[in-house]
Amino acid sequence: MNRTLQTAFTLALALVLGSCGGSSSLDDTEASVFLTVDITEYNPDIDICAQIGDLAISEMEITSSTKDPEGTVSAQQDVTLRRWVIRPYRTDGGSTASPEWSYDQLVFVAAGGSADLENYRVYPFEFLREVPLAYLLPENGGFDPETGRTNIRQSLELTIYGETVSGKQVSTVPIPIAFNFFCNGQ
Numbered sequence: 298m299n300r301t302l303q304t305a306f307t308l309a310l311a312l313v314l315g316s317c318g319g320s321s322s323l324d325d326t327e328a329s330v331f332l333t334v335d336i337t338e339y340n341p342d343i344d345i346c347a348q349i350g351d352l353a354i355s356e357m358e359i360t361s362s363t364k365d366p367e368g369t370v371s372a373q374q375d376v377t378l379r380r381w382v383i384r385p386y387r388t389d390g391g392s393t394a395s396p397e398w399s400y401d402q403l404v405f406v407a408a409g410g411s412a413d414l415e416n417y418r419v420y421p422f423e424f425l426r427e428v429p430l431a432y433l434l435p436e437n438g439g440f441d442p443e444t445g446r447t448n449i450r451q452s453l454e455l456t457i458y459g460e461t462v463s464g465k466q467v468s469t470v471p472i473p474i475a476f477n478f479f480c481n482g483q
Contacts, residue, residue, distance in 0.1 A: 328467035330361045330374045330408055334455065336474060345425045345433060346480040352420040352453075359404065359457070359469060360411040374408035376467055378459035383419055388475065389450035391443040393429045395420075404457070419453055419474065433480040448479040 338355040359378070363370050381402055385395040398421060406412045424430070429449055432441050440447050452473040460466055 328461045328465035329364055330370060330467065331364055332406060332467060332469040333360050334469050334472045341475055342477050344481050345430055345478055348422065348425055351418040351422050353416045353418045355416060357414050358411050359406050361406045361408055370408035373461065373463040375462045376406045376459050378404040378457045380458040382456050384454045385451050388452050389444055391429060391441055391449065393443060394451060395424055395430060396427060398424065419455060430478050433478060439480065448477055450477050
């Protein structure tokens with residue numbers, strides 16, 4: 298009985314210590330830097346009937362910071378970003394979201410520095426004609442059957458993946474970009 302009690306206590310102590318170990322999404326990559334995205338200008342209201350090209354972010358900044366505030370960085374922590382992944386999700390109560398999309402676009406971010414980007418595309422024009430956004434077109438009724446509204450609110454979660462010069466994998470902290478899609482008709 299005493300041995301069972303000691304084993305149970307040891308297991309409970311291990312569980313408590315393991316749960317206090319601390320974890321952060323910043324630790325999910327092997328690089329000694331982490332990347333954040335700051336979107337400073339974009340148009341969140343998209344008239345899908347008047348849109349003539351891919352959705353783009355007017356201005357954004359990708360910043361590289363060291364995981365260790367006391368540490369230093371070198372050119373070995375410079376990052377080349379390669380793969381942009383966009384995961385749409387509904388924010389208006391609907392459950393059907395637009396398709397996920399990814400593409401390859403190179404962006405260089407110096408260790409401890411930033412990259413200022415202008416007019417970078419985040420979603421293809423042709424996906425504006427697919428469900429659920431296609432429901433908003435006049436020929437499809439002009440409203441979302443899930444919510445009954447004439448607009449759809451979605452966020453496009455952007456994550457960009459790459460690697461440091463030293464070969465360590467790194468990605469940006471995922472950032473949601475909120476959009477309000479509608480059709481004013483033509």
